[in-house]
Amino acid sequence: MxxxxxxxxxxxxxxxxxxxxxxxxxxxxxxxxxxxxxxxxxxxxxxxxxxxxxxxxxxxxxxxxxxxxxxxxxxxxxxxxxxxxxxxxxxxxxxxxxxxxxxxxPMIRPAHLEALLQPFLKDAAVQVGTLKTSITADEAHNPNCVKVVTDTTGKALYFSRCAIPYNRDHVPETRYFKHLGIYAYTRSALDRFHQLPPSRLEQAEKLEQLRFLENGIPIYVTETPYDTIGVDTEEDLARVERYFQDLESTGDSFPAACREFVIPADPG
CATH class of the missing domain: 3.90.550.10 (Spore Coat Polysaccharide Biosynthesis Protein SpsA; Chain A)
Structure with missing residues (x-):
């Protein structure tokens, strides 16, 4: 490194x-x-x-x-x-x-982290960064999938479990983005987050990143083509297992081989 x-x-x-x-x-x-x-x-x-x-x-x-x-x-x-x-x-x-x-x-790639850190490398004023990836309108209606909308400069306007934007007239060009929960923060932004009480929107949506937005701390959101599956359930685990199995069978260059691992001895 x-x-x-x-x-x-x-x-x-x-x-x-x-x-x-x-x-x-x-x-x-x-x-x-x-x-x-x-x-x-x-x-x-x-x-x-x-x-x-x-x-x-x-x-x-x-x-x-x-x-x-x-x-x-x-x-x-x-x-x-x-x-x-x-x-x-x-x-x-x-x-x-x-x-x-x-x-x-477990589906994190080096490319995710490189994209996440780009705003910090370009602009010393950036305090918080995260990622988004394009999803379908159907996926946008799943409350377990967190959505994000951004302004023209890539700063987050809002994160929600609801489908945002609400496509009232079914405009075909409307795009939806899933938020990937990988973050980068400056030392001062992390300190500030820790000092602030949980915010009202954060408590309503159960999304901690809203604490930054409600307190006027901008979050820069970079787009990535690589979706991930955050593992919360047995079903998620099975999906990730299949994903890696498919990667191996297609000979995809990602991921590189893991080192051998050691299981700690049971002290009992």
Missing amino acids: QHHAKRAILGVIPARLDSTRLPGKVLRTIRGRPMLHHVFAYASQCGLLDDLVVATDSKEVYEYCVCNQMKVRMTSSCHASGTDRIHEVMQTLPADIYVNIQGDE
């Missing part, structure tokens, strides 16, 4: 084990390797990251990382979100930009 433009960029993978819908999900296997290992291996291929660390509140995840030479930090179990967990990491690991790489996004 190389340094870039004198601004230190740290990738952080928040990895909680106590997921309610899919218990222990970050250590569930996909193509024989734990999901977290896939995320770490693919993110580490991004040359813009100066370093990469897993942030967890789980002894099991911590031990897995140590066994597999993956840099890891133990964090509090009290955090309401991955953003708060990254804020804790920020106290001991200094950087200029922090990249929030979800531990349940």
